[in-house]
Amino acid sequence: MSDQEQGQGQSPENAAGEPKKEKKQLSLNVVSHNKHKGGFGAGTIDLSQVACIIIDNGEAYIDAGAMHAKSKVERRIRFSTNKEDVPNGRLCWVVWVAVDRNEEGSYYAGATACPMLIDTEERKGWKILAQHVNNLDYALKRRYILDELSADEKKALRGLLMEHNAEWWANSPDTLKQALDV
Template identity: 65%
Template sequence: MTEEQKPGELKVKKNLSLNLIGGKRHRGFGAGAIDLSDIACIIIDNGEAYIDVGALHGKSKIEKGVRFSPDRSLTPDGRQCWVVWVAVERHEEGSFYAGATACEMWIDSQAMRGWKILADHVNKLDYAMKRRVILDELAEQEKEALKKLLMEHNPQWWERSTDELKEGLS
């Protein structure tokens, strides 16, 4: 029991989630089987990285209303965008970015068509949850945008992150 804690009072564990849903834990389909509360969804579009929790369900700002196909030729005028899954973990020193994977997609906002391989997105989400770092496909501008976002979101988490992640974004 801590000094601030009163007798009989339960200690509340703080949620270390990067996922910005107002502190609520994920309770969607399969909740309990897989905990997605410590996964952040980051979109990189036109060299800008931002958090968009809707990407977890394929409903990010840039995906809404877009009809996706696994046939890349159906999106000839699309622009390349990325979903980056980032896992946050805690150890005795504090929280840190533990895994990060990037998934490619192409979006034509005018035609409301897009290309992505759903299986790749699911597999890369799984890899991030398993604390792997797979960011090789990102261009330098995209790596810089992601690095900047992670550093600005929480500098302490960035400092405690693995060398593998830091090198992957260098």
């Protein structure tokens, strides 16, 4: 029997006997270095220059899982949009930090903070997803929204940014440095 008789080397056929058209797979490329000019895949957001920082109990640390709501503090937590559902929650923050590059070098180009309440024992949490999405967008648009952080939280974030890359901190705008000045 030949390959054609066995159906090998041919495109699958639909019920009408016509060759099936291969569908383009739509994938959500949120972290990518590819630049799209138009057509299929246009409009994807390049988040490769965004870092996720968690501030919990006065400690700031980088947690890439926050990009998909799977940070250390968010795992195994059922979230609600109603604060009253989490009466014993502790305040945690997701800080979106965008990094950009200019003639002086890389720098922290945008930073926005979003609150969450986490009750680890009850496995309950509160956050407003729309705020997290909007603040991520604001960080990408080179804005700084850090007003709601306490002095200790600002100090922890500043320390982490300086420790992570002192050169980026030095190249960052005064707007960021003033926002985190405690």
